[in-house]
Amino acid sequence: MVFVGVGMPNIACNLARHTVAPHLELVYESGVFGAKPARLPLSIGDPTLISGATSVCSMSDLFMNYLQGGRIEVAFLGAAQIDRYGNINTTVIGDYDNPKVRLPGSGGACEIATHAQKTFIIGRLKKRTFVEELDFRTSAGHLNSSPKTRESQGMPGGGPEVVVTDKAIFRFDTESGEMTLTSLHPGVTLKEVQAEVGWPLKVASDLKTTSPPTSDEIRIIREELDPDGMYTSK
Amino acid sequence: MKIKSMPEAIAEYVHDGDTIAIEGFTAFICFSAAHEIIRQRRRDLTLCRMTPDLIYDQMVAAGCARKLVFSYLGNPGVGSLHCIRRAVEKGIPHALEIEEYSHFGMVSRYMAGASHLPFFPLQSYTGTDLDTANPKIQYVESPYGNGQIAVVPPLNPDVAIIHAQRSDELGNTQLWGLVGMQKEVAFGSEHVIVVVEEIVDESVIRSDPNRTLIPHITVDAVVHQPKGTHPSYVQGYYDRDNRFYLEWDKISRSEEETKAWLDEWVYGVENWEGYLEKLAAKEPEIWKRLAPGEALSQPVNYGVYG
Numbered sequence: 001m002v003f004v005g006v007g008m009p010n011i012a013c014n015l016a017r018h019t020v021a022p023h024l025e026l027v028y029e030s031g032v033f034g035a036k037p038a039r040l041p042l043s044i045g046d047p048t049l050i051s052g053a054t055s056v057c058s059m060s061d062l063f064m065n066y067l068q069g070g071r072i073e074v075a076f077l078g079a080a081q082i083d084r085y086g087n088i089n090t091t092v093i094g095d096y097d098n099p100k101v102r103l104p105g106s107g108g109a110c111e112i113a114t115h116a117q118k119t120f121i122i123g124r125l126k127k128r129t130f131v132e133e134l135d136f137r138t139s140a141g142h143l144n145s146s147p148k149t150r151e152s153q154g155m156p157g158g159g160p161e162v163v164v165t166d167k168a169i170f171r172f173d174t175e176s177g178e179m180t181l182t183s184l185h186p187g188v189t190l191k192e193v194q195a196e197v198g199w200p201l202k203v204a205s206d207l208k209t210t211s212p213p214t215s216d217e218i219r220i221i222r223e224e225l226d227p228d229g230m231y232t233s234k
Numbered sequence: 235m236k237i238k239s240m241p242e243a244i245a246e247y248v249h250d251g252d253t254i255a256i257e258g259f260t261a262f263i264c265f266s267a268a269h270e271i272i273r274q275r276r277r278d279l280t281l282c283r284m285t286p287d288l289i290y291d292q293m294v295a296a297g298c299a300r301k302l303v304f305s306y307l308g309n310p311g312v313g314s315l316h317c318i319r320r321a322v323e324k325g326i327p328h329a330l331e332i333e334e335y336s337h338f339g340m341v342s343r344y345m346a347g348a349s350h351l352p353f354f355p356l357q358s359y360t361g362t363d364l365d366t367a368n369p370k371i372q373y374v375e376s377p378y379g380n381g382q383i384a385v386v387p388p389l390n391p392d393v394a395i396i397h398a399q400r401s402d403e404l405g406n407t408q409l410w411g412l413v414g415m416q417k418e419v420a421f422g423s424e425h426v427i428v429v430v431e432e433i434v435d436e437s438v439i440r441s442d443p444n445r446t447l448i449p450h451i452t453v454d455a456v457v458h459q460p461k462g463t464h465p466s467y468v469q470g471y472y473d474r475d476n477r478f479y480l481e482w483d484k485i486s487r488s489e490e491e492t493k494a495w496l497d498e499w500v501y502g503v504e505n506w507e508g509y510l511e512k513l514a515a516k517e518p519e520i521w522k523r524l525a526p527g528e529a530l531s532q533p534v535n536y537g538v539y540g
Contacts, residue, residue: 046474047469050412058414059284063337103307105336150361155361
């Protein structure tokens with residue numbers, strides 16, 4: 001039961017549906033449960049998500065019963081800025097009242113981050129994204145300390161579980177809640193990763209090399225899920 | 235008689251300074267109403283929508299808006315809303331006040347508005363800066379001893395504009411596809427304009443009562459405006475014109491190009507029929523390109539009782 005966005009998360013979830021998780025239920029915040037998109041959705045409201053879906057519901061139904069009701073196991077989030085505890089900014093760069101760059105804002109991200117049992121953060125590894133301090137906190141990760149802090153503040157979801165980037169994979173320390181480098185993609189060095197992260201990076205003692213995708217997975221992505229290379233050729 | 239032309243409906247119900255909600259979450263976005271509001275040069279509007287989308291980007295660029303109430307400020311699947319960004323970042327064409335929520339916050343505001351509750355509780359906003367940016371997001375202590383809960387105030391627009399597949403002459407409106415929050419917006423607004431692809435006989439509505447989203451008691455005006463949401467879409471009638479969403483990303487980056495576009499496509503035509511003629515002249519096969527094909531639902535039996 002996974003809460004999907006457009007772009008990379010959509011490709012990831014549909015790849016999983018074709019490979020390791022054929023019974024994955026795709027939920028979209030626009031009010032769709034059990035979508036079976038016949039084409040790559042252009043937005044979370046694409047009509048291809050509706051035709052052939054299990055259920056279409058109002059957004060109060062979606063946010064109250066599906067999300068706040070605790071049914072979402074995994075949700076994907078993107079970030080313009082992310083800090084070491086997985087807190088996310090998608091609202092503004094600079095001052096809120098006098099912004100340098102006005103970003104889209106929360107959408108459903110704030111409550112998705114509150115309620116999903118786990119969140120997966122997905123995006124490119126860039127210094128301007130992985131920052132020491134956020135300009136604005138739109139969605140809560142592990143706040144400023146251990147994952148237990150979320151619980152004590154009455155936040156039902158477990159918070160960020162993993163950050164997947166184009167260079168490396170990070171997980172969150174279960175004690176300190178801090179983002180920890182756990183896997184480097186083949187050919188990427190620790191120095192390259194640290195150079196794109198705005199704080200002294202915590203590195204797992206058993207740092208691994210990410211397994212490359214299989215040829216079958218690459219074929220599904222390139223030929224079926226994103227044949228025009230809209231999201232995966234950049 | 236509720237059936238009106240779009241210019242009549244806008245002239246009668248949308249006034250300077252009003253709070254309006256043209257809803258429809260990434261679907262059923264009634265551009266034909268927005269263009270008419272721009273043509274009638276309404277000013278100082280408070281525009282409410284979860285996703286302001288291109289529709290409010292155009293209205294802000296045209297100088298209709300004083301304030302924006304929203305939860306996601308993007309061109310869905312494409313990128314930024316450049317006109318709104320220019321207004322927020324640089325005050326062009328003039329400063330724009332913003333009141334920002336999350337989707338669940340806006341959903342909750344519509345719920346409170348429709349059901350006349352003083353506020354609506356939702357479990358969100360903890361550990362974020364959204365409640366600082368917007369002081370209307372507050373917290374109350376649960377009377378049942380389980381801590382604090384965020385609350386948001388009701389949203390009761392002066393006018394709601396809702397696009398749908400079909401209604402009868404009274405305004406009983408059937409909609410399938412993304413239902414979003416249109417029902418709550420209709421119940422929560424002082425006046426409601428329903429815009430439809432088809433006007434059907436009351437017997438069609440009564441043959442499938444489960445599909446009726448908005449009952450006539452909430453509706454003031456019914457506008458028959460086929461293809462009235464382009465470049466948005468109506469489920470089963472036509473697809474989203476994603477080419478235009480991409481094109482707008484380029485046009486809207488420049489203040490001059492945006493003005494030229496508004497001059498040509500909004501001020502330069504008399505009404506929506508004029509806009510559709512221009513579209514067809516530019517791309518004769520457009521409705522063939524956006525045709526969705528057919529996927530009919532299985533009929534259901536309501537039964538005959540008595």
